[in-house]
Structure formats: structure tokens, C-alpha cells
Amino acid sequence: MRYLPHTPEDRAEMLARIGVGEINELFKDVPAGALLKGHLDLPSATSEMSVERQLAAMAAKNTAAGSVPFFIGCGAYRHHVPATVDHLIQRSEFLTAYTPYQPEISQGTLQVLFEFQTQVAALTGMEVANASMYDGSTATAEAVAMAARVTRRQRTVLSGNLHPHYRDVILTNGTYTGESFVKNDPQVAGEEDLASQIDDKTAAVVVQNPDVFGNLRDLTPIAEAAHAKGALLIVVVTETVSLGMVKSPGAMGADIVVAEGQSIGNGLNFGGPYVGLFATRQKYVRQMPGRLCGETTDADGKRGYVLTLSTREQHIRREKATSNICTNSGLCALAFSIHMTLLGEKGLRQLAALNHAGAVTLADTLSEVTGVELMTPCFFNEFTLRLPKDAQSLVEALTEKGILGGVRMSRLFPGEGAMDNLITVAVTETNTAEDFAAYRKALEEVLS
Amino acid sequence: MNRQGRPTQPATRAAPEGLSTFSGNKGLQLEEALIFEIGSSQTTGVDLAELPASAKSRIGDLARTEEIGLPGLTEPECMRHYVRLSQKNYAIDAGIYPLGSCTMKHNPRLNEKMARLPGFADIHPMQPQSTVQGALELIDTLAHWLKVITGMPAVAMSPKAGAHGEYCGLMAIRACLEARGDARARVLVPESAHGTNPATAAACGYSVDTIPATEEGRVDLAALKAKLGDDVAAIMLTNPNTCGLFERDIIEISEAVHGVGGLVYCDGANLNAIMGKVRPGDLGIDAMHINLHKTFSTPHGGGGPGAGPVVLSETLAPFAPLPFVVVTDGAYSLAEYAPEAEAQGAKPFGRLTAFHGQMGMFVRALSFMMSHGSDGITQAAEDAVLNANYIMASLKDIMSASFEGPCMHEALFDDRFLKDTGVTTLDMAKAMIDEGMHPMTMYFPLVVHGAMLIEPTESESKQTLDAFISTMRQLVEAAKAGETERFTGAPHFAPMKRLDETAAARKPVLRWTPEENASHSAAAE
Numbered sequence: 007m008r009y010l011p012h013t014p015e016d017r018a019e020m021l022a023r024i025g026v027g028e029i030n031e032l033f034k035d036v037p038a039g040a041l042l043k044g045h046l047d048l049p050s051a052t053s054e055m056s057v058e059r060q061l062a063a064m065a066a067k068n069t070a071a072g073s074v075p076f077f078i079g080c081g082a083y084r085h086h087v088p089a090t091v092d093h094l095i096q097r098s099e100f101l102t103a104y105t106p107y108q109p110e111i112s113q114g115t116l117q118v119l120f121e122f123q124t125q126v127a128a129l130t131g132m133e134v135a136n137a138s139m140y141d142g143s144t145a146t147a148e149a150v151a152m153a154a155r156v157t158r159r160q161r162t163v164l165s166g167n168l169h170p171h172y173r174d175v176i177l178t179n180g181t182y183t184g185e186s187f188v189k190n191d192p193q194v195a196g197e198e199d200l201a202s203q204i205d206d207k208t209a210a211v212v213v214q215n216p217d218v219f220g221n222l223r224d225l226t227p228i229a230e231a232a233h234a235k236g237a238l239l240i241v242v243v244t245e246t247v248s249l250g251m252v253k254s255p256g257a258m259g260a261d262i263v264v265a266e267g268q269s270i271g272n273g274l275n276f277g278g279p280y281v282g283l284f285a286t287r288q289k290y291v292r293q294m295p296g297r298l299c300g301e302t303t304d305a306d307g308k309r310g311y312v313l314t315l316s317t318r319e320q321h322i323r324r325e326k327a328t329s330n331i332c333t334n335s336g337l338c339a340l341a342f343s344i345h346m347t348l349l350g351e352k353g354l355r356q357l358a359a360l361n362h363a364g365a366v367t368l369a370d371t372l373s374e375v376t377g378v379e380l381m382t383p384c385f386f387n388e389f390t391l392r393l394p395k396d397a398q399s400l401v402e403a404l405t406e407k408g409i410l411g412g413v414r415m416s417r418l419f420p421g422e423g424a425m426d427n428l429i430t431v432a433v434t435e436t437n438t439a440e441d442f443a444a445y446r447k448a449l450e451e452v453l454s
Numbered sequence: 455m456n457r458q459g460r461p462t463q464p465a466t467r468a469a470p471e472g473l474s475t476f477s478g479n480k481g482l483q484l485e486e487a488l489i490f491e492i493g494s495s496q497t498t499g500v501d502l503a504e505l506p507a508s509a510k511s512r513i514g515d516l517a518r519t520e521e522i523g524l525p526g527l528t529e530p531e532c533m534r535h536y537v538r539l540s541q542k543n544y545a546i547d548a549g550i551y552p553l554g555s556c557t558m559k560h561n562p563r564l565n566e567k568m569a570r571l572p573g574f575a576d577i578h579p580m581q582p583q584s585t586v587q588g589a590l591e592l593i594d595t596l597a598h599w600l601k602v603i604t605g606m607p608a609v610a611m612s613p614k615a616g617a618h619g620e621y622c623g624l625m626a627i628r629a630c631l632e633a634r635g636d637a638r639a640r641v642l643v644p645e646s647a648h649g650t651n652p653a654t655a656a657a658c659g660y661s662v663d664t665i666p667a668t669e670e671g672r673v674d675l676a677a678l679k680a681k682l683g684d685d686v687a688a689i690m691l692t693n694p695n696t697c698g699l700f701e702r703d704i705i706e707i708s709e710a711v712h713g714v715g716g717l718v719y720c721d722g723a724n725l726n727a728i729m730g731k732v733r734p735g736d737l738g739i740d741a742m743h744i745n746l747h748k749t750f751s752t753p754h755g756g757g758g759p760g761a762g763p764v765v766l767s768e769t770l771a772p773f774a775p776l777p778f779v780v781v782t783d784g785a786y787s788l789a790e791y792a793p794e795a796e797a798q799g800a801k802p803f804g805r806l807t808a809f810h811g812q813m814g815m816f817v818r819a820l821s822f823m824m825s826h827g828s829d830g831i832t833q834a835a836e837d838a839v840l841n842a843n844y845i846m847a848s849l850k851d852i853m854s855a856s857f858e859g860p861c862m863h864e865a866l867f868d869d870r871f872l873k874d875t876g877v878t879t880l881d882m883a884k885a886m887i888d889e890g891m892h893p894m895t896m897y898f899p900l901v902v903h904g905a906m907l908i909e910p911t912e913s914e915s916k917q918t919l920d921a922f923i924s925t926m927r928q929l930v931e932a933a934k935a936g937e938t939e940r941f942t943g944a945p946h947f948a949p950m951k952r953l954d955e956t957a958a959a960r961k962p963v964l965r966w967t968p969e970e971n972a973s974h975s976a977a978a979e
């Protein structure tokens with residue numbers, strides 16, 4: 007087997023040094039009846055070429071997003087990732103290092119994390135950020151738990167326009183923690199009245215911006231209403247590129263900002279691995295979940311970086327830790343940070359502007375089709391259309407024509423009849439004028 | 455001298471004491487400032503299209519007008535920045551990385567290549583299911599391998615890492631108990647357990663009751679039995695445990711816990727020692743997470759991502775979280791919502807993450823498993839155990855082995871052998887850095903003093919192990935001979951001297967700020 011260096015002679019010599027006659031003597035603590043006699047009922051070792059052939063056959067059964075006009079978003083977005091990013095994250099020293107427990111030989115990873123934390127704080131308009139969470143949804147659930155710790159309150163108001171999967175992750179994580187949740191119905195076009203639901207027992211309000219339909223809103227009034235009652239505002243961002251154009255959650259008064267960072271530097275990967283961004287105010291830093299990298303000096307007085315404030319974490323605090331998270335999304339955070347460095351503020355703003363311009367163009371084009379109505383007046387790169395027929399059959403018909411046209415809202419909100427005719431459509435810089443024309447033509451054909 | 459004036463005699467003199475370079479660089483070791491110090495908001499390393507002149511705005515009055523504070527670098531500058539930073543890292547590709555409990559084994563690049571096939575990397579989690587049949591097939595195939603390896607009937611694929619898997623397993627346990635109308639309150643956790651275990655139990659609303667270890671480094675069965683009662687929801691056991699030992703009473707422990715109506719969670723972080731040798735399903739286990747980023751070699755990436763699928767017993771299988779793959783007549787689909795799941799007879803406890811789990815890690819892990827095959831999987835476990843015992847046998851005469859062997863895939867020592875030397879476990883680790891090796895895990899598990907947990911994995915050749923052993927022996931001898939400075943000042947030869955972690959925590963600086971930078975340059979002047 008190509009990955010195993012020992013020869014039979016090596017093994018024999020090593021067993022002799024250990025002082026046993028055969029390998030199973032080392033397994034003597036395994037209950038005798040449980041030790042397997044033969045091999046598992048699985049195929050035997052195979053060559054690189056054969057593995058490649060088998061896996062490529064599976065991959066070929068999927069429609070790669072880049073092979074068709076592609077407009078699916080709702081929490082994951084197809085952006086162009088510069089070749090430099092994928093090259094750099096495959097450097098052995100980044101790819102095959104563990105969590106930086108020995109800072110003297112991990113300054114590469116640590117400096118990247120320090121830069122990443124600074125980038126995330128700047129992007130979200132907050133004071134501090136951690137070294138990443140698993141993804142946007144788990145970061146959101148952690149934010150809810152953190153708000154309960156900060157406020158010592160147990161009631162959380164959830165916007166109805168939160169991505170339903172995010173909502174479900176929050177509800178699952180809150181099942182046995184004594185928290186209660188105020189749920190709201192989705193409002194594709196209307197304003198939600200969240201302010202009136204905040205009372206002096208409320209720990210936090212959770213709002214997504216842009217929301218799951220694509221709506222952008224000014225959250226300042228909700229922030230004010232929350233702060234008036236001593237509650238925190240948690241803002242969720244699933245399309246991080248929007249922050250290159252839209253007023254930051256921090257500037258609108260957010261206390262905790264959580265985001266899915268996949269859009270920057272990371273591919274779609276069928277849902278993972280992604281990278282959760284988590285940012286908050288300095289004063290709450292000791293209540294934050296996850297790893298933090300901080301600046302310090304070495305014995306020569308040279309600036310360097312270490313993991314810090316670990317008394318919040320499970321390996322020190324055990325059952326009193328702020329979270330159980332250990333392994334996070336280090337390499338995805340690196341990809342995010344490299345891509346962000348390549349973009350810079352200028353590039354990010356341009357990227358965001360292109361995304362928005364494309365979405366506006368497509369929204370206008372598609373809403374010219376008879377019977378199609380744009381439901382989201384104010385949006386970034388994703389919008390929702392109401393169709394004159396059910397979106398499920400439309401999505402299927404478009405797929406038949408080789409167009410992946412968006413997410414039918416009945417998939418995200420099953421059983422809610424009001425969603426049947428809604429489709430949410432995302433546009434990024436990867437879409438071309440030809441894609442738009444193809445979409446319009448196909449939509450007309452299907453609806454006629 | 456030759457005719458061009460190039461000296462032909464080798465330089466002979468050693469560097470004078472205290473010589474430093476003007477640049478701060480040391481040959482191949484290049485200093486690198488922060489992007490905030492070298493980049494600018496007007497620089498970019500990407501060429502994006504021009505904005506059409508007709509572009510209209512639909513963001514209302516929500517434009518971001520103030521400066522964001524994100525510096526850019528051009529592509530060549532960016533390449534250098536990160537390449538230079540990478541050179542300050544140690545990596546498994548460069549040498550032995552014997553971090554106990556972390557299973558730092560070789561990361562085959564075939565797996566990277568497979569994960570990047572557009573049919574896996576460039577598919578969206580919300581694509582119509584008819585367009586991702588191969589992806590669902592891959593998840594189902596990996597699930598099959600995991601079930602066969604563990605001898606368990608079901609597996610939940612969505613957890614994002616080990617700790618998330620623990621959470622999944624404990625939530626399934628709690629949901630199962632709640633369904634019986636018997637939620638219970640306590641979870642038993644051995645004192646040698648990883649910190650994620652008690653943290654997870656607490657997140658599921660349980661109180662944590664610690665079980666002591668025996669002199670032999672295993673769960674104290676008598677103490678365990680004394681703590682059992684009808685309020686015990688579960689035990690969270692690590693097997694092989696974090697001392698590198700197989701819990702030989704495992705079957706009796708499972709029976710005892712089941713006997714009072716509790717369930718058995720196994721932390722599977724150490725599956726590498728037993729895959730293809732013994733199946734957790736034959737040991738009475740109800741749930742166990744598998745760290746694909748340990749046992750199945752998906753690269754650790756300097757801190758993740760990982761993946762933590764959880765195998766489940768018949769009892770717990772119905773409670774697995776959403777979403778999951780369903781196979782009907784060769785066609786794959788996803789149960790994403792409770793009604794779909796209930797139609798399959800399931801009672802999911804909820805949802806753990808937005809999408810379907812760590813697909814990129816699934817591809818890598820399956821590629822790794824297929825390469826090994828059933829024969830290679832068993833051989834890998836045997837070699838991992840062989841290597842750890844070889845280290846144990848080669849060092850136990852001069853270091854203090856904490857427990858009687860044989861060990862499984864990791865060898866645990868404590869600091870008794872350093873008594874009166876003035877050298878600590880930390881010093882020993884830092885001296886190993888000077889020798890060009892990554893240190894072992896230190897100060898974990900908590901059950902022995904000054905723990906040194908060495909896990910070589912099956913990837914290390916005998917030659918590498920012999921070199922490691924020989925260097926370790928020399929270090930130990932030097933410590934015992936009173937060469938204290940070699941240790942207390944270590945590392946002497948790493949890119950950085952020892953870093954002040956106390957100062958970092960006392961006054962946390964968690965981001966770059968322009969003011970900080972100003973004070974830095976003022977101090978430099």
C-alpha cells in the first residue's frame with residue numbers, strides 16, 4: 007500500500023524490539039471475541055488511477071455550476087476565485103499543519119489569523135472577530151447562545167426572513183438550554199414588525215441582511231429598539247460580498263455580526279466546508295466562542311502571534327466553556343483572507359458593484375416577462391420573483407433546458423402555500439449577458 | 455582569487471557573537487509585515503470588468519460610504535506575502551508531527567485532486583437533486599464504508615468536526631430519552647476525556663459527572679458503577695482512551711450503562727488505532743463520531759476544516775438530524791424537512807448546519823479509504839499501533855511511561871523523569887522544536903503530571919522513528935545532565951523565540967489598528 011512505509015522486515019524488527027511475537031499481542035486489551043479475524047467486507051486496496059476513475063465517474067453524474075447558466079444562491083454563492091488562492095492554500099505548510107499549538111513554528115498560520123480577524127472586523131464594522139466558526143449557520147446559533155450569556159436573558163426574537171436552515175440550527179441548539187424563541191412568518195415584500203416584539207426579557211433579535219429573499223433593510227430602528235430594552239442585535243449575513251457595497255451591520259448598530267464567508271475565496275463544495283465569520287464588540291470578547299489569535303512579543307521582544315484568551319475554551323474550561331468548538335475552518339479562513347487581500351477595498355467594492363449591477367439587469371429583464379413580478383424592491387445580488395405558476399415545475403422545466411435558475415421558496419419553506427410561486431434568483435460576476443438572455447428566453451418559453 | 459575576482463577559498467570564520475542582519479531576515483527566513491502595513495486600499499490584485507455606464511442602484515440609502523479598511527496587494531506581492539508566511543510554519547509534509555490525539559498522518563494529494571473535480575467542488579447545495587445524483591451517491595458510499603468499518607447500522611453525515619459530532623450524538627441520545635419520556639440529567643465523563651466532551655454534554659443541558667481513572671489509566675469500573683443511576687443519560691467514553699489505552703472493560707461498561715437505561719457515547723477521535731481490528735458496534739456503543747480529519751487524513755489546514763460523521767445504533771438511528779440521503783430504487787434524494795423524514799419513519803432531533811455536511815472532506819476521506827481498501831485499513835491501524843509501541847519500547851527506560859503497555863496508537867509519558875532537572879514538559883517540547891521536530895501533545899490528558907502524548911501514526915518510516923527516538927534520547931540525557939539552558943531558553947533556532955502568552959492574554963490585541971501601528975513605529979524609532 008503506497009502510503010505505508012514499512013517493509014515486512016521493518017515490522018519484524020520492530021516487534022522484536024517491543025518484545026512481542028506478533029502484532030495481535032499489542033491488541034491484547036481488546037476483548038478476545040471482538041477482535042476481527044479477517045478483513046472488513048469492503049473492496050481491497052487499489053491504485054491511484056483506479057480511485058481516480060471511480061470518483062470521476064461519480065463526479066460526472068453531477069451538473070457543475072460552471073457548465074450551465076447558473077443562478078442559485080440562498081446561502082452559498084458562486085464567485086470567481088483567483089488561481090492564486092487555490093495555489094497558496096495548497097502549500098504544504100498551510101495545508102498540512104495542525105492548529106497552531108506551538109506558536110514558534112506556526113507564525114505563518116497565526117499571522118494569517120490575526121490578519122483574518124482584522125479583515126472580518128473591518129468588513130462587518132465591528133471591533134473584534136474570532137478565528138472562524140464552522141459556517142454561517144453554526145456561527146448564528148453560537149451568537150444566540152452568546153447573547154444569552156451577555157444579557158443573562160433567555161428569549162430570542164427571530165426574523166421570519168432568516169434563512170430557514172439557519173433558523174432551524176438556532177432552534178436545535180436551543181432545544182435544551184432553557185431558551186425561548188419568538189418565531190415570525192416570512193414576509194417576502196412586507197415590513198416585519200420586530201421592534202414591538204422586543205421586551206425587557208429579550209436577549210437578542212436575529213435579523214438577516216440581505217434576507218433570504220434578497221431584501222435589504224436599514225436595521226438601525228431595530229437596533230435602537232433592542233438597545234432601548236437592553237437586548238442585543240445579531241445581524242446575519244449570508245452573502246459577504248454585499249458588505250463591499252451595503253452599509254455595515256456595525257454602522258447600523260449590530261452587537262454581534264455573523265456571516266457565511268464562503269463567497270470570498272471558497273467554492274460551492276455542495277455545502278461545505280465553508281467558513282463562519284463571527285464579530286462583536288470589544289467589551290463582549292470574553293463571552294465569544296471559538297479561537298482567538300492575539301499579538302504578543304517573543305523573548306527577544308520581536309512581535310509575534312499566539313492563540314489567546316483560551317480560558318473561554320473547552321480545553322481549559324470544560325463544561326463551563328463558551329462553546330464546545332475545537333477544530334474550526336482554518337484553511338477556509340486562509341482562502342478568505344488571501345482572496346480579500348487580492349481584492350483589497352477597491353476590488354471588493356468593484357466586485358460588489360458588478361454583482362449588484364448584474365442582479366438589477368436580470369431582475370428588470372425577467373420582470374418584463376408577462377406575469378412575472380419582482381417582489382424585492384431593494385436588494386443586493388439576489389432577488390425574488392413571483393411567477394404565474396408554481397416554482398417547482400418552473401425550476402424543473404428550466405433544469406430540463408439546462409438552466410439552473412434559482413431556488414424555489416417552497417423548498418426552503420415547505421408547506422407554506424404562499425411560497426409556491428416564488429423563486430429566488432442570485433447573480434454574481436460569473437454570469438454573462440448570454441446567461442441572462444438564455445434565462446429570459448427559457449422563462450418565456452416555459453411560461454407561454 | 456580567480457581572474458574574475460571571485461574568491462575561491464571557502465570562508466572559514468564563524469559569525470561573530472551577536473551578529474544580526476540589517477534587514478532582520480536570516481537567509482531563507484524572511485520577515486514579513488502585516489498586510490495592513492504593506493497594502494493599500496487603492497491596490498488590487500484582481501482585474502474585474504468595468505461597471506456598465508447604465509448601472510442603476512437598488513440598494514436605497516444603504517450605500518457603504520465610509521472607508522472599510524481593507525488593504526489590497528497586487529498578485530505578485532500577494533504571492534510573496536503568503537509564501538513567506540507559509541515558510542514560518544511546520545507541517546506534516548516537512549517532518550514528523552507526533553501530536554497525540556490529533557493523528558497527523560500523511561495527506562495524499564490524490565485526495566486534493568479528487569475534491570477539486572468540478573463535479574464535486576462546483577456544485578451548489580440547493581441545486582435540484584436530479585443534478586447532483588453523483589454527489590448524493592458519494593455521500594451514501596462514504597456512509598457505507600463508515601458503517602462497515604464501525605459495525606454500526608446508521609450514520610449522520612452533517613456534523614462539521616469532532617465536537618459537532620459529539621453534539622450530534624448527545625442530541626440524538628437526549629431526543630431518544632425524551633421520546634421515552636425520561637430525559638435524565640447526568641452525563642458521566644472520565645477525567646481523561648477531551649475538553650469537548652464535557653462542553654458538549656453541557657450544551658445539551660446535562661450536568662457533567664466526572665469518573666476517576668484507575669492506576670492503570672482506564673475508567674474505574676467500580677467508581678463508574680457507583681455513579682450509575684436512573685438519572686444517567688449517557689457515558690461519554692473515549693476508546694482507545696486519551697492515555698492511548700484500550701478500555702478493556704468496554705463491554706462491561708456498556709452493559710452497566712444500558713442496565714440503568716443510559717446510552718453509550720464513544721469519542722471516536724482515536725479510531726485510527728482500531729479500524730479493521732475491532733468494530734465499535736461489537737462493543738455496545740450507541741453513538742460515535744469519526745474525525746475524518748484525523749483517521750481518514752483530510753488535511754488539518756492549520757485548524758480545520760474537519761468533518762465529524764456520527765455512527766448510530768438501531769436505538770438512536772431514527773433520531774439522526776436533517777438532512778439525510780435516502781435511496782429509492784437506485785435514485786438518491788435528500789430528506790430535508792421533518793415531514794419527509796417522518797415518511798421514512800425517522801424522528802430527527804433537528805438540524806445541525808445549513809447544508810449537508812463537509813462534502814469536500816467526504817471526497818477526500820473516501821478517496822483515502824478506497825486507496826487503502828479493507829486490507830490497507832487494517833494494516834494502517836496495525837502500523838499505527840506498532841509505531842507507538844516501538845516508541846514506547848525505545849524510550850521507556852529513560853522517560854517515565856505513565857501506564858503499563860501495550861499502548862494503542864499513542865504513547866503517554868509524564869514528567870517524573872524530569873524531576874529535579876529544572877526542565878519542564880514545555881521546555882522539552884521547545885527543545886524538540888530546535889531539533890526540527892514538531893513536539894508531542896503536552897499537558898493533555900489531564901490525568902498525569904506534565905503529560906507528553908506521542909502519536910507517530912502509520913505514516914512514519916522506521917528510519918524516521920529511529921531518528922526521532924535517538925534525538926529524544928539525547929535530549930533526555932542532556933536534561934538529566936543539567937544542560938538546562940538548552941531547554942529553558944528554547945527554541946533557540948526557530949523563526950521566533952518563546953512567545954509571551956501571558957502578556958497576550960492580559961492585554962489582548964486581537965486585531966491591527968492604525969493607532970497600534972503608530973505606537974509600533976514610534977517604539978522602533
Ligand SMILES: Cc1ncc(COP(=O)(O)O)c(C=O)c1O
Binds near residue numbers: 332615617760
Ligand atoms: C479525543 C478528542 N476528542 C474530541 C476532539 C474534538 O474534535 P474536533 O477538533 O474535530 O472538534 C479531539 C480533537 O481535537 C480529540 O482529540
